[in-house]
Amino acid sequence: MHNYHSSMLSKSDTKYIQSLHQKKFRDVENSFFAEGNKVVLDLLQSNQLDCLHIFGLEDWLHDNEAVLRKNYQGPLQVVLQHELEKISGLHTPNQVLAVFSKAHPKPVMPNDKISLLLDDIQDPGNMGTIIRIADWFGINHIICSTHCADIYNPKVIQSTMGSLSRVNILYTNLLDFVNDHNTIKTFAAALNGKDVTTISGIKEGLLIIGNESKGINANLLQIVNEKITIPRLGAAESLNAAVATGIILSHITS
Amino acid sequence: MHNYHSSMLSKSDTKYIQSLHQKKFRDVENSFFAEGNKVVLDLLQSNQLDCLHIFGLEDWLHDNEAVLRKNYQGPLQVVLQHELEKISGLHTPNQVLAVFSKAHPKPVMPNDKISLLLDDIQDPGNMGTIIRIADWFGINHIICSTHCADIYNPKVIQSTMGSLSRVNILYTNLLDFVNDHNTIKTFAAALNGKDVTTISGIKEGLLIIGNESKGINANLLQIVNEKITIPRLGAAESLNAAVATGIILSHITS
Numbered sequence: 001m002h003n004y005h006s007s008m009l010s011k012s013d014t015k016y017i018q019s020l021h022q023k024k025f026r027d028v029e030n031s032f033f034a035e036g037n038k039v040v041l042d043l044l045q046s047n048q049l050d051c052l053h054i055f056g057l058e059d060w061l062h063d064n065e066a067v068l069r070k071n072y073q074g075p076l077q078v079v080l081q082h083e084l085e086k087i088s089g090l091h092t093p094n095q096v097l098a099v100f101s102k103a104h105p106k107p108v109m110p111n112d113k114i115s116l117l118l119d120d121i122q123d124p125g126n127m128g129t130i131i132r133i134a135d136w137f138g139i140n141h142i143i144c145s146t147h148c149a150d151i152y153n154p155k156v157i158q159s160t161m162g163s164l165s166r167v168n169i170l171y172t173n174l175l176d177f178v179n180d181h182n183t184i185k186t187f188a189a190a191l192n193g194k195d196v197t198t199i200s201g202i203k204e205g206l207l208i209i210g211n212e213s214k215g216i217n218a219n220l221l222q223i224v225n226e227k228i229t230i231p232r233l234g235a236a237e238s239l240n241a242a243v244a245t246g247i248i249l250s251h252i253t254s
Numbered sequence: 255m256h257n258y259h260s261s262m263l264s265k266s267d268t269k270y271i272q273s274l275h276q277k278k279f280r281d282v283e284n285s286f287f288a289e290g291n292k293v294v295l296d297l298l299q300s301n302q303l304d305c306l307h308i309f310g311l312e313d314w315l316h317d318n319e320a321v322l323r324k325n326y327q328g329p330l331q332v333v334l335q336h337e338l339e340k341i342s343g344l345h346t347p348n349q350v351l352a353v354f355s356k357a358h359p360k361p362v363m364p365n366d367k368i369s370l371l372l373d374d375i376q377d378p379g380n381m382g383t384i385i386r387i388a389d390w391f392g393i394n395h396i397i398c399s400t401h402c403a404d405i406y407n408p409k410v411i412q413s414t415m416g417s418l419s420r421v422n423i424l425y426t427n428l429l430d431f432v433n434d435h436n437t438i439k440t441f442a443a444a445l446n447g448k449d450v451t452t453i454s455g456i457k458e459g460l461l462i463i464g465n466e467s468k469g470i471n472a473n474l475l476q477i478v479n480e481k482i483t484i485p486r487l488g489a490a491e492s493l494n495a496a497v498a499t500g501i502i503l504s505h506i507t508s
Contacts, residue, residue, distance in 0.1 A: 125379060129494050138488035163490045197454075197508035233507060234392030236417045239500065240383050246497040247504045253487060254451035 009055065009083040017055070017087035017097065023150045030102050032152035036094035042162025044071045049100045049165055055079045055087065056096040089154035102152060105170045108141045110184055112204050114253065115141040117174050117186075119220060120211040121241060124149045128159025129242035130209070135163035137249045142169045143177055143206075145217075175220055178206065186224045187252070188216055189244050193227025202252040212241050228252070263309065263337040271309070271341040271351065277404045284356050286406035290348035296416025298325045303354045303419055309333045309341065310350035343408035356406060359424045362395045364438055366458050368507065369395040371428050371440075373474060374465040375495060378403045382413025383496035384463070389417035391503045396423045397431055397460075399471075429474055432460065440478045441506070442470055443498050447481025456506040466495050482506070 017033060019025035026032050031052060034040050037060065043049055044067065054061075054068070055077045061068070068076070084093040108115065116134055121127050127149045134142055149156060151169050178186055188208040208224065210216035216224075230239060230247050239247070271287060273279035280286050285306060288294050291314065297303055298321065308315075308322070309331045315322070322330070338347040362369065370388055375381050381403040388396055403410060405423050432440055442462040462478065464470035470478075484493060484501050493501070 129497060132490050132494060133497060135488045135490035136484075136486055136493050159494075161491065166489050197504065200451075230390075230504060231508075232390055234389050235420050236386050236389035237415065239390050240386060240413075240496070242494070243383060243387060243497050243500040246493065246501050250451065250484060250501045250505070254485075 009077065009079050009087070013055070013077065014083075014086055017099070020099065021089055021154060023153070026102075026150070026152050031099055032102060032157065033097055033099045033154065034157045035088060035090055035097045035154070036158070037096060039158060039160075039162050040096050040098045041067060043100060043165055044068075044098070046162075046165030047071065049103055051098055051100050053077065053099040054096065055084065055098070057081065057084065060095040090158070103165070103169075106168045108143060108168065108170055110141060110181055110204075110206060113141070114139055114202060114205050114207060114249070115143060116245070117177065117206050117208040118142060118144045118148050119174055119208055119216050120145050120147045120214070121209065122147075122149055123212055123241075124153045124155035125159050126212065126240065126242045127151060127153075128156040128161075130245050131156070131160045131167055131169070132163045133242060133246045133249065135166050137253055139249070140168055142167055143174065144169060144171045145174045146171050174208070174217075175223075178220065178223060181206065185226065187226050187228050188221060188224040189230075189248055190216060190221060190224070190227040191229060193229040196228050196230050196248055196251045199228065199252050200254045205252075207248065207252070209241055209245050263331065263333050263341070267309070267331065268337075268340055271353070274353070275343055275408060277407070280356075280404070280406050285353055286356060286411065287351055287353045287408065288411045289342060289344055289351045289408070290412070291350060293412060293414075293416050294350050294352045295321060297354060297419055298322075298352070300416075300419030301325065303357055305352055305354050307331065307353040308350065309338065309352070311335065311338065314349040344412070357419070357423075360422045362397060362422065362424055364395060364435055364458075364460060367395070368393055368456060368459050368461060368503070369397060370499070371431065371460050371462040372396060372398045372402050373428055373462055373470050374399050374401045374468070375463065376401075376403055376466055377495075378407045378409035379413050380466065380494065380496045381405060381407075382410040382415075384499050385410070385414045385421055385423070386417045387496060387500045387503065389414075389420050391507055393503070394422055396421055397428065398423060398425045399428045400425050428462070428471075429477075432474065432477060435460065439480065441480050441482050441502075442475060442478040443484075443502055444470060444475060444478070444481040445483060447483040450482050450484050450502055450505045453482065453506050454508045459506075461502065461506070463495055463499050
């Protein structure tokens with residue numbers, strides 16, 4: 001039923017995957033790759049993203065035949081460990097690499113919900129971890145400023161641990177977005193704000209998280225309704241942006 | 255006053271730093287390296303760690319002369335950008351690399367405090383982020399199982415953002431440690447525990463955080479006094495270990 005290719009990985013396929021490590025080629029091809037048993041299976045089974053190609057070790061393809069039969073009709077390429085290493089972005093490649101079409105962002109309807117606004121989150125690991133946190137706390141929409149890390153960066157994909165298919169993500173100008181939704185209360189992780197441990201029961205709002213070193217853009221911070229601060233009991237200068245996102249969401253949704 | 259070396263970076267220094275990328279050589283040399291303006295200055299100014307060698311761009315050494323004069327007496331090596339790239343562990347090397355002696359762990363006195371116990375935290379980024387979180391929440395002691403990532407791994411050092419000098423870290427058998435401190439209440443991040451959002455005001459305790467995929471060792475989990483769970487409102491299978499640590503500490507210390 002599947003079209004198995006067990007010949008050597010071709011030069012053109014190798015070049016194609018390697019090109020997807022770069023944003024400009026992901027944009028041209030409108031596709032990206034994901035790696036490893038867990039992430040690939042999660043994305044495949046989500047039925048939210050079109051899978052275009054699978055490159056797997058023979059054992060992995062064999063073990064996952066049932067899932068593949070159910071969720072995938074495209075070409076299956078058997079690869080050897082050393083071929084997988086050539087196309088992988090991981091230090092230790094993990095059984096399978098799959099190419100997917102990018103998602104089509106859905107319209108954002110932030111009413112009656114908490115949505116996340118990310119202002120220039122630069123680190124791909126933070127970006128992926130924030131997507132995973134959003135999925136944990138039932139956040140449906142993430143609105144990213146145009147300078148945020150690309151969600152299809154391989155490091156983002158791996159840090160999301162499969163959550164990518166369950167969160168709708170949009171890139172846009174955050175100032176315009178907030179102004180267009182000015183009936184919804186905005187919150188921001190910032191200094192000298194309200195103690196996060198005293199906030200709970202929030203059902204609707206836009207929570208803005210700022211850049212790892214610069215925080216939130218001054219123009220955006222100016223129009224925020226409520227600043228939220230995580231009390232510091234020790235001496236560290238700051239908290240990691242993803243950790244701060246998790247802490248704030250945990251309190252305000254409780 | 256300083257002994258400036260502005261000749262080329264020697265082959266032996268290059269080899270020496272490159273060897274410190276590996277744990278076995280860090281153990282033999284009892285030293286490690288840190289990189290970048292912020293992390294290096296934080297460690298230097300902490301006065302907690304002996305700095306053995308500094309390799310910096312000429313501009314950086316010049317700009318930081320006052321700090322260096324005050325906190326450092328060893329050799330200063332001027333390096334060129336391409337030399338720094340050769341010895342750096344960073345994608346984008348950042349002005350300076352410094353070699354420090356490892357810290358001497360102090361005796362752990364967990365009474366009247368919250369201490370963290372890490373059970374096989376494997377990812378260096380998580381390890382460093384957890385040290386930074388501990389420093390934020392005023393945790394003085396982290397007790398690591400012997401299979402945790404090495405805190406002197408370059409990726410750990412960079413993720414701590416300078417917090418390393420303010421937290422006392424010990425590697426030991428966690429089961430023995432808990433048994434030796436059985437007058438202190440133990441908490442564990444685990445499934446089916448008490449809702450974290452209902453816990454606050456904890457002043458003393460051992461909080462155990464488990465391995466990224468396997469959680470907490472069964473023998474250890476068995477003797478824990480209280481399991482703590484972060485309620486899941488969405489669909490993600492799990493939270494990142496460092497994010498979970500931050501969320502739990504934020505609630506229980508409030």
